[in-house]
Amino acid sequence: MPQTVAFTKGHGTGNDFVVIPDPDGVLELNDDQVAVLCDRRFGIGADGTLRVIRSAAMERGEDAGTRASAGAAVAAGAEWFMDYRNADGSRAEMCGNGIRVFARYLADTGLAVVDEQPLLIGTRAGVKTVTRSDLGFEADLGTWRVEPDDVLVRARGLGVPRPGLAIDVGNPHIVVALSNADELEALDLTARPQMQPEPPRGANIEFVVPSDPLVREGVGSIRMRVFERGVGETLSCGTGVAAAALAVRHWAGQAAPDRWSVEVPGGTLGVRMLRVRGDLHVLLSGPATLVYSGEVALA
Template sequence: MNSQTGPRVLLGHGTENDFVVLPDPDGDVWPDSRLDAAMVRRLCDRRAGLGGDGVLRVVRSVHVPDAPEVLGETLDRCEWFMDHRNADGSHAEMCGNGIRLFLHVLVTEGLLDRSACEAGVLVGTRGGPRRVGATPDGAYWVDMGPTRPFGEGEARLSGRAFAGLAVSMGNPHLACLTEVDVDSLDLSAAPSFDAALFPEGVNVEVINVVEPGEHIRLRVFERGVGETRSCGTGACAAAYAGLVADGRTSGTVIVDVPGGRLSVRVDEGTTVLTGPAVIVSTGALCAEWLAG
């Protein structure tokens, strides 16, 4: 390896929700003092950096300062922690696409055996522990926890108001079903929303029903990022909203996002998201860029 080459880095995505992945098993390459908000923004910059919707640091939970607080009594059962940052440098609680990619990286890096993951392994996140596993056909599933509706709200975008269901998936969502073709909407600017209902911001989904209670399509504006090609927690919130609109609170929903297709199974006590995860490239950061 060139002596001027720095830390290893991977690029990957889940249904085109893409991430810069930083392998740091022992927590000594990317401590918080190095992986600050400015560094995250540089890494995610699509022109001057590597480009991504966020950063995933692959690290053991014992090396994450706030892991005991967010994981509680499950800390000892979560060897690995998905240290997830949004593209603007802020911490993110949970990402369904990201955690599938996270497990894929653990497998491809030789840190976990894929066959042993089929039953699922617990991974720590700032949204709490999540069980994630591999499927025999090469995809990955994640138990996203229960959907938690907490009211109704309204988002304004493209000069229109869209009523929606407020849903927590460990992070806040406003899932707006509409008959307006979602492809016709302008999501280049952040939608406005009720700050009293969402004091920490919100991910906004605009949703078309393809088949009631069975199949939806959506676009999403993620807080701290902008419009993304996919959002795993957003797919779960949207699937739940679609089921509620059909008079149900459980079922399996196909969710089409700009980046591909996901499957969401909503049960009384939990929500399971299934979809692909892909590593695009691996390499190392150059000293020249790190010094910039």
């Protein structure tokens, strides 16, 4: 008999997820089952799954890296761990839209309280802090790293290859600057862009266009489309939005602002840079919506 599991469908600016409660870690979802759940014709349909599991249960995880991340979450006092999987079933380090949906699920089901103090959530990219914000929820993604060497990106509709800036915000990204909105619209992201050299873990690829003017009343503004690793083009990518803002800020130089508004096909997200205990962190804010709940039989 197929196993029946409960789920909730949620999204953050159109970046959608199947949320699966598994507090004690009794489910064993393989890559094919995740892919079927995320299939938009034969399953529920989503860009990925978010398994809601206690960090202590995740310490029995499938690989040493995950077990170490779960152990660090337990040590930091993060009761819950976001086990994020891409639509193809592959495991990913972090998801900026997903963690807001995850926090919304915990709050709405009474599993955690977000209002009184920051909520700590374990991920494969470390423990993240989520708070309420004017846009919905804000997640502290932590520090970031800009790689020294550009990556050449080829994409359908782009004409000629373009250099991309490699930025790691807990997961890898390549950000490509385009000259105008027409170039952004002409992109065909039904096919995966090619990168040279190919990053060892793959990467999400963001294509960005600055607004004119770039900065208004101290806030930078850009538009973006994204091809997500293990998914394809999505309406939004939270960590990609942060990476895109960081890349444009890097290119703009020292006078660039620390607050950004980023427009994606699914809506608008906010990004800001803030010093936390001496280190410069990047924070992502935006809405998180739970759409419906149900039960599904696992293939």
